[in-house]
Amino acid sequence: MNFEFSEEQNLLREQAQSFLKDQCSLKAVRAVLDGDQPFDQGLWQKVSEMGWTATTIPEEYDGLGLSYLELSVIAEELGRQIAPIPFSSSVYLATEALLLAGSDAQKAHWLPQMASGAVIGCLAVNESAGEPGPESLTSRFRGGSLTGSKIPVADGDIAHLAIVLAAADEGPTAVLVDLNQAGVSRSSVQTIDPSRSHARVDFDGAAAEVLGQPGDGWSLLQRVYDRAAVLFAWEQVGGAETALNMAKEYALGRFAFGRSIASYQAIKHKLAHAYVKNTLARSNCYYGAWALSTNAAELPLAAATARVAATQAYYYASKENIQTHGGMGFTWEFDCQFPYRRSKLLAVTIGSEAVWQEKLISAVESAHAA
Amino acid sequence: MDFNDTQQEAEFRSEVQAWLASNVPTEAELSGLDYIGRAKLWQKRKYDAGWACLRWPKEHGGRGASAIEQVIFNQEESKFETPDGIFAIGQGMCAPTMMTWATEAQNQRFMPPLASGEEVWCQLFSEPAGGSDLAALRTRAVKDGDDWIVNGQKIWTSGAHYSDYGVLVLRTDPDVPKHQGLTYFFLDMKSPGIEIKPIKQISGGANFNEVYFTDVRIPDAQRLGAVGQGWQVALTTLMNERASIGGGGGGCNFDSVFDLAKRVNLAGRPAIEDPSVRRKLADWYVQESGLKFTGYRSMTALSKGEIPGPENSIGKLVGAPKQQDMASFALDLLDQHGVIWDSELSEKAGLFQAAYMGSPGLRIAGGTDEIMANIIAERVLGLPQDVRVDKGIPFKDVPTSAS
Structure with missing residues (x-):
């Protein structure tokens, strides 16, 4: 029976704890809560420099190629400090979606930038109150173009890349959308936790490409x-x-x-x-x-x-x-x-x-x- | 992270498996024996082959094995239908106390037959006036030459009626504060002046007894620890109690209630299709899974030769109320049939009814839910004890009722 983290993983935990104690006290959370910055940019940069955003990304995409046990350790420590950064959106959701379903070209384009923290990713699914379902999607993807509204999108106001669930002729489809384009408009929304920003994101004929298979979203x-x-x-x-x-x-x-x-x-x-x-x-x-x-x-x-x-x-x-x-x-x-x-x-x-x-x-x- | 044995553990496990496969008693061998006879037959067989009380030193009848080896043996043994043990209290609680506090000659006399099951031990701690507040016990021992003369009453003594020996805590000095006036002994349960009366439980069984003492003589040589040191000795026993008494038992677990929910109807369809049923089942699954993997974490510590952390202290506090809630829910699923408790007519021969009627006892025995929560708060979280109004007062002056 070896149902425990390894010595190296525990060492990583100690490093993470001492780093976050120094860089991400609850004062940092309060600063985001009270201020007008949507997240702690300085912390995001340092976390990225330490390679946390690159943890499970393979080395061929400039990642560290570590296991999900290392990422689990980092997740627990970020949770412990209630870190005001878009780590879950970019790392657990957008990076994972690309790793699971991205084409070689998509991975080669996006993953190195996400590993370095230069690109922040997010995931956009919900459109209205209640649990979304494959039949409830009103956002529409057709001919490389996306139209519709997503609310709320965690970190949708600060992200560069969105993975969006939309209806398509083949059925629900996941698409990649570069958020810095004319067909995208976004506005922050007030939430119960202003230390993590959320947005309404509107797509009006935005350029998008399929992630994975059409209809498999x-x-x-x-x-x-x-x-x-x-x-x-x-x-x-x-x-x-x-x-x-x-x-x-x-x-x-x-x-x-x-x-x-x-x-x-x-x-x-x-x-x-x-x-x-x-x-x-x-x-x-x-x-x-x-x-x-x-x-x-x-x-x-x-x-x-x-x-x-x-x-x-x-x-x-x-x-x-x-x-x-x-x-x-x-x-x-x-x-x-x-x-x-x-x-x-x-x-x-x-x-x-x-x-x-x-x-x-x-x-x-x-x-x-x- | 994996669930695999080390090579050494794997070799030990196959050795255990091979021995069990050819030595677990068959129904034919057990026929005609009552549960005590069955338990003793199996225990003696394990002892003769060196598979009893694995962690004890060899000279006391054990195997000198490691903690992880004991866990592995228990895991493998639990895969077989073996007679229910009647030795858990003697081997799990009395023995560690004896090995810590008795003389070497006493341990050489008493430990091997306890390991072999030829002699059964019980623990006489609780009293009508001393349950959760164990140190409030009142049974008196008065020195008389080389003996102590004991008068009073113990209660909730499991297995007293088939035990050969017992350990007990007695009040030797009522003029000092309660913890200081206690002394610890072991005694022959066949001593003159002992009267044992079974207690019928709401579940219909009678696992516990009242034990009355009238001028019972215990030789001073059977005192463990100094006069007045009984509370300290008792803590050795109690530390091992919480490890011995789990929250399980009764067989009313996730699988049995999940299976029931598939077979009975609620609102015109199988109950398992009802969202409220599914949510409840999910919560119990989470609890069972959490306990299972907490156990795996402790096993990992044992496997590395480390002492497990405090996380195992949650077992009884989670397991006992869960058992009660699941049994109650299962009876609800059965609708009016839930009231039937009959080995022929009830689902699973009355397992759910037995769990419903037995689980209140699980929440009390070996430390009530409330005491277990206090233990977690004080020993794990480091919170202070509640105010004790009897602190520093001679025991005889402590109020015992509202009048």
Whole structure:
């Protein structure tokens, strides 16, 4: 049994932790939240210089060719610091989609620029409220041209490249769109987590090219989501630990009725249950990381298991962190808002808890039918 | 990251597999024996071949094996239908305490027959006035020459009626604060003055007993640790209890409820097609999977010769309530048939009903949900203890009721 990260991977974790502690404190998150910059450009540049954006990109495309275990380590640490950068959009979603379905020419054009961080990618699927489906797409791709509106697109206002799901004659199709062109207009939208920017993106006859096979877009999207779900889950676990630690530190120092509130069972049990949820989520993330890094046939099940557990853990820890802080936790001045905002942002991006619960049971049914 | 054995582990596993394949008792060999006889037959066979209590030193009847080898043996043994053990408390909790605190001569006398199953041990800790607050126990031991004379009552003693020996904590000094007045002993369960009464549970079974002591004599030589040091000795036992008592049991797990949901109808279609059913099942899958892979992480630590982290402390707190919630849900799926508890008429011979009626006990035995949450909060997260109003007060002055 060797169900653990290697020494090299743990070393990477230590480096990531000390780097992020220095470069991405919660003050950096607050600066983006309060300021008018859509993301922390300095941090993005440093993260790119360290090669994090290049982690799983093969060396032939100027990547590092490392495994998904290394990327899992980075994801957890970025999640722990609630990093205000477009890492999930560009690395877990756009890069993964290109790696899965890009032609040699597409990969040769885009991946080196994404590895260096010069190009930020994003994924545009949703158009209206509710879970999107292959029949619900109103964006239209025909003859190399894309028309329609996507809202919200995570990092759609700062990205250079979008992978867009659109209806086509062959069926739902994924297309690559260079966002810096005349047929594209974008505007930022207000969200519950202003430390990560979102946009409305309108395409009016924008030039686009097919990614993968025409009509195969929905199936490709599911494969990208299964992979990204593991990495999102690691970010969520990292954030959930931050929320639990904030609650713990505050409870230890806060006195009421003559003693530390951390000595009251009402608080202790709340935090013990957060620890339980975080531990279940972490162990399930190990399972997801193993499945992703080995390309296991059970990846859809492992990904859904990690994703559901991590979504539940982060929500619980972040809401009970505010509760443990009492009124101060509800103030803008305190940092409790960051994990609470981020937990819901991560929970509804790439499909909500209910969506992944359904995927989990479907995957169990497939396994039993096989 | 992989789930593979090291070469050494793989060799050990095949050795275990080969031995089990030709030595697990057949139904013919077991026929005519009650569950105690069956358990003893299997344990003795393992002992004779050197497969009992693997981690114990050889001179005490073990194999001197590593922790990961014990895990591998357990995994392989669980693939066979073997008689249910009655030795978990004796071998898992009493033995580590004896090996830490008893004399070498005592261990040479008592450990081999405990390993072989020829002698069964029980643990007498809880009392009517001392459950979660174990140190509030009141059964008195008074020194009389080279003996102690014991009077009082223990409760929730699993297997007392078939045990040969037991370990117990007694109050030797009521004039000092509660933790300081305790002393730890082991005793012969056939001693004169011991009366054992089974407790019938809401599940219909009677795994526990009340044990009454009337002028029972325990030789001072059977004291473990110093007089007044009983709480410290008891912690050795309790540390091993939480490792021995899991949250599982009853067989009401994800697979059984998932299978049931495919076979019964809800709103005119198979229940498994109902989104609310699917969401609940997904949550339980996540919990089971999380516990399984938490176990794998601990196994990895053992495999490397390291001590597992605190993550395993969540097992009972997750497993026991899950068992209850899943059983309750399964009965709901059965609709009115859920009330039927009959080995012929019920689904799976009444497995879900047995789990429904048995799971309240799982949430209490070996540390209630609330105590387990306290343990995680205090020992894992480092939060302070709750205020203890009996701290520093002579035990005899501690209030015991509202009046």
